[in-house]
Amino acid sequence: xxxMKRQATRRDFLKVTGALPAGLAASHLLKKMGLDPLYQQxxxxxxxxxxxxxxxxxxxxxxxxxxxxPNIARIAKRAIVYxxxxxxxxxxxxGTASLLTGVLPWTHRAxxxxxxxxxxxxxxxxxxxxxxxxxxxxxxxxxxxILLNQFADLLDEYIPREKLxxxxxxxxxxxxxxxxxxxxxxxxxxxxxxxxxxxxxxxLSHFYQEYQEKKIQNLKPLFPRGLPTAGSLGSDNIxxxxxxxxxLTKRLMSAPxxxxxxxxxxxxxxxxxxxxxxxxxxxxxxxxxxxxxxxxFATRVHxxxxxxxxxxDEFILYCDxxxxxLYDQLESSGLLEDTWLILTSDHGEMNERGISGHSTNALYxxxxxxxxxxxxxxxxxxxxxxxNTSAIDLLPTLAYLTGxxxxxxxxxxxxxxxxxxxxxxxxSIYVVRANDNAQYAPLTQASTMLVRENYKLxxxxxxxxxxxxxxxxxxDIRADPEELNDLFSSQKGIAGELLNELKTKxxxxxxxxx
Numbered sequence: 321x322x323x324m325k326r327q328a329t330r331r332d333f334l335k336v337t338g339a340l341p342a343g344l345a346a347s348h349l350l351k352k353m354g355l356d357p358l359y360q361q362x363x364x365x366x367x368x369x370x371x372x373x374x375x376x377x378x379x380x381x382x383x384x385x386x387x388x389x390p391n392i393a394r395i396a397k398r399a400i401v402y403x404x405x406x407x408x409x410x411x412x413x414x415g416t417a418s419l420l421t422g423v424l425p426w427t428h429r430a431x432x433x434x435x436x437x438x439x440x441x442x443x444x445x446x447x448x449x450x451x452x453x454x455x456x457x458x459x460x461x462x463x464x465x466i467l468l469n470q471f472a473d474l475l476d477e478y479i480p481r482e483k484l485x486x487x488x489x490x491x492x493x494x495x496x497x498x499x500x501x502x503x504x505x506x507x508x509x510x511x512x513x514x515x516x517x518x519x520x521x522x523x524l525s526h527f528y529q530e531y532q533e534k535k536i537q538n539l540k541p542l543f544p545r546g547l548p549t550a551g552s553l554g555s556d557n558i559x560x561x562x563x564x565x566x567x568l569t570k571r572l573m574s575a576p577x578x579x580x581x582x583x584x585x586x587x588x589x590x591x592x593x594x595x596x597x598x599x600x601x602x603x604x605x606x607x608x609x610x611x612x613x614x615x616x617f618a619t620r621v622h623x624x625x626x627x628x629x630x631x632x633d634e635f636i637l638y639c640d641x642x643x644x645x646l647y648d649q650l651e652s653s654g655l656l657e658d659t660w661l662i663l664t665s666d667h668g669e670m671n672e673r674g675i676s677g678h679s680t681n682a683l684y685x686x687x688x689x690x691x692x693x694x695x696x697x698x699x700x701x702x703x704x705x706x707x708n709t710s711a712i713d714l715l716p717t718l719a720y721l722t723g724x725x726x727x728x729x730x731x732x733x734x735x736x737x738x739x740x741x742x743x744x745x746x747x748s749i750y751v752v753r754a755n756d757n758a759q760y761a762p763l764t765q766a767s768t769m770l771v772r773e774n775y776k777l778x779x780x781x782x783x784x785x786x787x788x789x790x791x792x793x794x795x796d797i798r799a800d801p802e803e804l805n806d807l808f809s810s811q812k813g814i815a816g817e818l819l820n821e822l823k824t825k826x827x828x829x830x831x832x833x834x
Contacts, residue, residue, distance in 0.1 A: 363722060364659060368446075369585070374690060375686045377685055402694075405710070417430035417467055419715075421715070424731055455477070607626075622674055
């Protein structure tokens, strides 16, 4: 045994256990191999990459018939892949807030569009949980930026949104490298036109506009459906993933260690504007998704949903290529040798049932089931996790894996295979949408979901589209992943049990606001 302790390394352990079922890599086995079961001396870096509105439903390694993610499939062979992972909400504000705080929307209270978390979570979040790490963050998404602004005092480096937009002052970064921040501020003040139509310098403003228009004209052939935009359609909000990936790789290589970075990119969020390489990539491929009835929350008839889905899938190909490039750059640099790399999303997307996008009260799988892949330093054999997991599990898991104290305020649990207690198939997973509810009031109008094992219960209440008693649906998401067969009438016992549990939970979270 002493000889085994001298020879065994953590890399050896990962090779041996890579193909084992979740939960078998428990602490007693680690101790026998002379390895640290609690990762308590692992002060490693953490990189969290979020692609906005990235639905697991449309990812090929999760069973989608179109090959939308060939690069992710290649590198996922060395990752821990979570196949049944759920967002906290179905749009940016609640989904991002749950990911960053480790609690559900009815706890952090950021469930309105452009909302903010409740005061306690200004410090109770991913960045507050890593006091020994250099913290960094960036987002294309202005709504996610509202949350990062709340957490700004905890951030050592909050990269300005404009930094990675093509309408930014990159010309000034190139001209004035030694005085980058001062020059950038001066440039923006002098060149940007204000609401009254004036700029500090008419000459610089004119020069800047001509420069931007020329640059954009040169880039237009690269994106046949139009250049990707964040927010409004103005040239100041245009972006590409290529320079963002290059910037991120370079910055992370020089960042103080250990660091934790959260980087939230907008694609494949609409508008679905893929690059010329993937334009019409799936055209005429014979893809024929199952027909689904119009949903009660389909507020207007969306035509050409199949076309929209195809454009979305082609935008995913763009994300896939750039994530593959990011991974390859980080690996070749050696950074992944002591860095946990996470790929996930804030919510999903759907183009079916008369609904396009995610601005919907519906909680079907495409809009709430999201990817989660964890790339562990030294892991060479991938693991597939099919247990139901939640976005709120990521924060406590990352804290555990890097030797931090697991926050006592998080509602998440350690993700398999890291939890020594093994799998918890009977755990209840919740998703909440309450975007029209007052922030500090009981939930009286909301879309809620409870998943336990293979059953998924949907409970909608307070909407004009449903009766006073609410609308309840029940699906067996393993046997019926397309959610075509509502079992509420035929499985009254199971539906009643889950509905009672969900209503009890709602009463609990509403109690402080009565």
